[in-house]
Amino acid sequence: MNAMPTTVNPAGAGQRFSLPRFRSLMARYLHEEGRILLLSLLLVFGVLLSVFIIAALETSYRHSRPDGIDGIWQDECFMETVFFTVYAAFCGAMMFSGMATREQRLGALTLPASTTEKFLVRFVIYVPCAIVAFLVCVWLADMVRYLFVITCIDHAEGSVRLLPIPYILTMGNVMELTSYTAHMNAVGIELARLTNAGYALTSWSMVLTAQAAYAMGSLIFPRKAIIKTSVSIFMLCMVLAGLWWASSEIFGLSDARAVSQDPTAAALTVRGVVTGVVVILLYCWSYFRLREEEVVERW
Amino acid sequence: MLDIENLVYRYRRKGPPVLDGFSLRLESGGIYGLLGPNGAGKSTLLYLITGALTPLEGRVTLNGTDTRRRLPATLSDIYIVGEETLMPRMRLSEYVRHTAPFYPRFRREVMDKCLETFGMTADVRMNNLSMGQKKKIALSFALACDTPVLLMDEPTNGLDIPAKAAFRSLCAELMTDERIIIISTHQVRDLDQLLDHVLMMNDRRLVLDRTVAELQSKLSFARGVSREVAENSLAYIRTPGGYDVMNPATAGEEESELNLELLFNTTLSDPERINKLLNP
Numbered sequence: 001m002n003a004m005p006t007t008v009n010p011a012g013a014g015q016r017f018s019l020p021r022f023r024s025l026m027a028r029y030l031h032e033e034g035r036i037l038l039l040s041l042l043l044v045f046g047v048l049l050s051v052f053i054i055a056a057l058e059t060s061y062r063h064s065r066p067d068g069i070d071g072i073w074q075d076e077c078f079m080e081t082v083f084f085t086v087y088a089a090f091c092g093a094m095m096f097s098g099m100a101t102r103e104q105r106l107g108a109l110t111l112p113a114s115t116t117e118k119f120l121v122r123f124v125i126y127v128p129c130a131i132v133a134f135l136v137c138v139w140l141a142d143m144v145r146y147l148f149v150i151t152c153i154d155h156a157e158g159s160v161r162l163l164p165i166p167y168i169l170t171m172g173n174v175m176e177l178t179s180y181t182a183h184m185n186a187v188g189i190e191l192a193r194l195t196n197a198g199y200a201l202t203s204w205s206m207v208l209t210a211q212a213a214y215a216m217g218s219l220i221f222p223r224k225a226i227i228k229t230s231v232s233i234f235m236l237c238m239v240l241a242g243l244w245w246a247s248s249e250i251f252g253l254s255d256a257r258a259v260s261q262d263p264t265a266a267a268l269t270v271r272g273v274v275t276g277v278v279v280i281l282l283y284c285w286s287y288f289r290l291r292e293e294e295v296v297e298r299w
Numbered sequence: 300m301l302d303i304e305n306l307v308y309r310y311r312r313k314g315p316p317v318l319d320g321f322s323l324r325l326e327s328g329g330i331y332g333l334l335g336p337n338g339a340g341k342s343t344l345l346y347l348i349t350g351a352l353t354p355l356e357g358r359v360t361l362n363g364t365d366t367r368r369r370l371p372a373t374l375s376d377i378y379i380v381g382e383e384t385l386m387p388r389m390r391l392s393e394y395v396r397h398t399a400p401f402y403p404r405f406r407r408e409v410m411d412k413c414l415e416t417f418g419m420t421a422d423v424r425m426n427n428l429s430m431g432q433k434k435k436i437a438l439s440f441a442l443a444c445d446t447p448v449l450l451m452d453e454p455t456n457g458l459d460i461p462a463k464a465a466f467r468s469l470c471a472e473l474m475t476d477e478r479i480i481i482i483s484t485h486q487v488r489d490l491d492q493l494l495d496h497v498l499m500m501n502d503r504r505l506v507l508d509r510t511v512a513e514l515q516s517k518l519s520f521a522r523g524v525s526r527e528v529a530e531n532s533l534a535y536i537r538t539p540g541g542y543d544v545m546n547p548a549t550a551g552e553e554e555s556e557l558n559l560e561l562l563f564n565t566t567l568s569d570p571e572r573i574n575k576l577l578n579p
Contacts, residue, residue, distance in 0.1 A: 015370045015372060018371075021371065024401065027397060028397035031389060031397055101385070102381075103381055103384070103385035104385060105351070106346070106349075106351055106379065106381050107385060109349075109350070109351045109369065110349050110350075110351055110374055110377065111374065111398075112371045112372075112374035112375035112402065113371055113374075113401065114371050292353070294346075294351060294352050295346050295352055296310065296343075296352060
């Protein structure tokens with residue numbers, strides 16, 4: 001057997017958070033779940049690559065566009081948004097999937113680390129790391145698509161281009177891709193800029209909220225978390241839509257809906273803050289749910 | 300010292316309580332056998348001790364700290380081997396490397412010794428083992444952690460006969476005055492030579508809490524006696540070799556070997572009678 005590392009759990013160490021313990025917990029978790037994480041990333045990359053290659057085969061690369069845009073970018077960014085949201089939901093659902101059975105919960109709850117550390121390890125892996133990993137997958141898949149087009153499609157050299165990183169980060173909600181700036185005045189350009197920012201915000205809100213909601217769902221529904229959370233979210237959306245419609249009818253807000261939908265910087269800030277608060281609240285709720293988690297399902 | 304104070308626990312809000320006003324104090328240096336019929340709450344009690352369940356009332360404290368707070372320092376003092384052993388997808392040597400640092404008193408030489416006694420090596424993939432092999436690994440790791448409180452739920456389930464004997468000898472050898480070992484089991488015959496304290500649960504409460512020495516001094520057991528002798532005894536059960544009987548010990552009588560199965564059956568059917576006999 002290999003030499004045993006020094007203990008990370010002396011009696012005097014911080015009971016809420018200790019960096020050596022966090023590091024050990026992270027190493028243990030990655031070692032245990034690393035293979036599944038890697039396989040799921042490979043699967044994501046494979047799906048993205050297949051979709052990008054199919055889209056490339058459908059795209060005409062005979063004539064280069066004067067605006068310097070590759071004709072596939074819009075499709076790629078649309079697919080990125082869809083897959084990113086689905087992927088984020090799966091990541092959220094996987095966050096506590098290792099606590100589905102009684103034995104798994106017993107192992108997780110009695111491991112000598114604090115709830116904060118147990119939560120943070122999963123959070124770091126399934127939220128920021130997962131997001132970065134997905135964006136890298138998109139970038140790599142696009143690079144392979146670029147190489148494929150260059151080598152396999154004739155006369156494509158002048159029109160094929162790599163998807164720029166800002167396009168990946170905003171999921172395609174950029175001026176060059178969605179607006180014809182050459183024909184716009186200053187007011188129009190500002191409006192287009194805010195509209196794109198609004199769409200980018202919506203895309204990111206979908207991703208982050210789905211991730212947080214499914215993470216919460218994986219704690220509430222230890223088994224079949226994805227299905228049960230999806231049904232719950234659908235029902236919640238139906239109830240909220242019903243309430244919105246009813247309140248519009250009752251309080252005569254129908255006219256208010258007809259008011260200009262043009263975005264303003266303030267409205268976007270409010271939307272961003274609201275999304276941020278909802279996401280943070282969902283993760284806080286997950287943390288407290290984990291703290292109260294028990295070895296036996298009482299639901 | 301492990302203190303269980305007035306525990307109340309139920310699985311459903313309106314369901315019957317599994318434990319109702321359950322109190323117990325366990326001193327270090329004892330191997331406690333936790334016996335009871337199915338559904339008596341033995342596993343629930345073990346989970347409550349580890350802090351993996353939250354009591355509706357009461358609390359469990361280890362050296363004054365509430366175990367439900369799940370503080371890392373308290374968790375590193377308690378190890379539980381569940382009835383079913385779930386193994387991660389890694390080699391045992393890797394598992395030890397990644398998990399042992401969380402237990403400050405872990406001793407690798409003990410782990411090696413336990414594995415050797417059970418006929419196992421550290422070079423195995425944990426998820427590819429049979430149920431008995433998984434149990435051997437779980438017990439080896441648990442014993443090597445050297446925690447002041449070691450809880451085992453049906454530890455001999457799935458073990459072959461030599462492994463049961465090996466388990467008994469390892470427990471006896473690794474027991475110290477600073478340690479509390481609680482073994483919840485139905486397999487009383489596997490462990491009756493190992494225990495030095497008997498706890499019996501039934502009907503949401505503790506019906507017997509005695510040391511083996513006390514039981515042996517106040518009760519006398521005999522095996523393979525005739526039917527006439529059995530019918531005149533305090534309690535008896537029929538066995539292939541005749542009748543096993545239990546009687547109050549008489550003055551000057553030599554201590555007999557504890558028959559846990561007979562004691563268990565008699566205590567469950569009439570706990571008051573046994574307790575009166577033990578507390579005249």
